[in-house]
Amino acid sequence: MTTDFNSFFQFAITVDNVIFGFDGQDLKVLLMKRGEIPYMDDWALPGHFVKQEEDLTSAAGRILEELTGLKSVYLEQVKTFGKASRHPMGRVMTVAYYSLININDFEIKPAFIAKKATWFKVSDVLKTPLAFDHKDILIACIDRLKVKVKTQPIGFELLPNKFTLTELKQLYESVLQHQLDKRNFRKKILSMKILIDLQESQEGVAHRPAKLYSFDSERYNRLIEDGLHFDISYPAMQA
Amino acid sequence: MTTDFNSFFQFAITVDNVIFGFDGQDLKVLLMKRGEIPYMDDWALPGHFVKQEEDLTSAAGRILEELTGLKSVYLEQVKTFGKASRHPMGRVMTVAYYSLININDFEIKPAFIAKKATWFKVSDVLKTPLAFDHKDILIACIDRLKVKVKTQPIGFELLPNKFTLTELKQLYESVLQHQLDKRNFRKKILSMKILIDLQESQEGVAHRPAKLYSFDSERYNRLIEDGLHFDISYPAMQA
DNA sequence: GCAAAAGTGTTTACAGTACACCCATGG
DNA sequence: CCATGGGTGTACTGTAAACACTTTTGC
Secondary structure (H helix, E strand, O other): OHHHHHHOOOEEEEEEEEEEEEOOOOEEEEEEEOOOOOOOOOEEOOEEEOOOOOOHHHHHHHHHHHHHOOOOOEEEEEEEEOOOOOOOOOOEEEEEEEEEOOOOOOOOOHHHHOOOOEEEEHHHHOOOOOOOOHHHHHHHHHHHHHHHHHHOOOHHHHOOOOEOHHHHHHHHHHHHOOOOOHHHHHHHHHHHOOEEEEEEEOOOOOOOOOEEEEEOHHHHHHHHHOOOOOOOOOOOOOO | OHHHHHOOOOEEEEEEEEEEEEOOOOEEEEEEEOOOOOOOOOEEOOEEEOOOOOOHHHHHHHHHHHHHOOOOOEEEEEEEEOOOOOOOOOOEEEEEEEEEOOOOOOOOOHHHHOOOOEEEEHHHHOOOOOOOOHHHHHHHHHHHHHHHHHHOOOHHHHOOOOEOHHHHHHHHHHHHOOOOOHHHHHHHHHHHOOEEEEEEEOOOOOOOOOEEEEEOHHHHHHHHHOOOOOOOOOOOOOO
16 A cells, blocks of 8 residues: 555656747747757757755746746746656656746846747747647647736736837737737727826837836726726727 | 656646536535545545556546546646645645536446545535645636636536526526526527527426527537637626 | 416617827937 | 828727516416
């Protein structure tokens, strides 16, 4: 009975992290070039083994911080992948997380530059193979992000503190893969009253400068309690 | 390096399964009385260790089938719980699934009767303690079910093949914890044209017998491709 | 004929949609 | 003065919401 019991304790757990960023134009994902077998030289999601005394959530945070230096960013567990054959070196399950970071706050830590951590356009990565089952993991995280971004104000995590409405719209379009109508989008967002008008404008652009806004999370929380329905849906489409 | 690597392979993985049923009145969950330490004699979710050569998904299906004899029921992975301290006997992560079964199809397998597998009203279980972190797991599964049932036609999994519109409404009310307006609910469901009118009625009830319907999944799939939005939301409320 | 649940329509209000032109700036 | 993207309003349409009475059966 005891030996039987011990035989179950032979799994390894990894966390793989789909780190999303937004460059003002496209949704991006951070990949690393593998320096070891298996899948040597293939692109892979950043990830690592969970340590014996480490909470799962802490492991996810650790991976992100080791790589980017960022703490307390948006991090959400998505799904656990556990096919017996998924890892050639043994029985390894992986728990997929995704995180949303402001691409400007970020610099790749020196220790990881050798591993060629790089941003890729999500749409490009979907066309190329990745190590292990990382393509499946990426797809699961994209799908979750699409659902989540429509009903929770997490899109702001991908933007700088100060942003324009056009940037916000572009962000939603690149995540949802749908065009949004400019006037309807502005009307909807502004009517929620969850943005602070910073009374500032862009500078040095060769066109009428856009107003800058920031997200008012305290106000958002108050409004949610009063029954606000945050919902960005893409029936507001355009040809 | 190799020893280091092997040191990661000391986790055990379990699957815990929140099995939901519906008795026509309330949403129910199946619990088992633990016959061993830790948490001897406490109520717990059905679950078991994942075996070395077993896919995670297969393990979830196996647990369900061993207990109920049911195959190919609705089964969805929800979340993995991995606090280092969550299991007193060692490092055990658990992957939570929930499943939806038709309570009439079901009988507890003899091997499990000794373990006192029993249905409880979900609303009652939420008021009592459970073994391990199973309360957290249950809550996560309820939350997921609430979200899912609104936008996917999974509620039918909990009903007999033939059901009345009142039963369907009662089901949604017990899952969503909101009253729905009778006329608006009927109008909405029937306008989707995803139910087959069986041209039969209840028998032996002491009031006007209700018409029986069944869910037309093929038609549903066709309509979804044509852009049907399945959405049962509870703004259709009543005092 | 009474109790109990099934079944049925209309009106109102709000939110989603479609759509085109003027404005401010840099070069 | 031209190119570029920023910013604005209105009319229409469809769906959600509120709401009360009649019907059918068993006893």
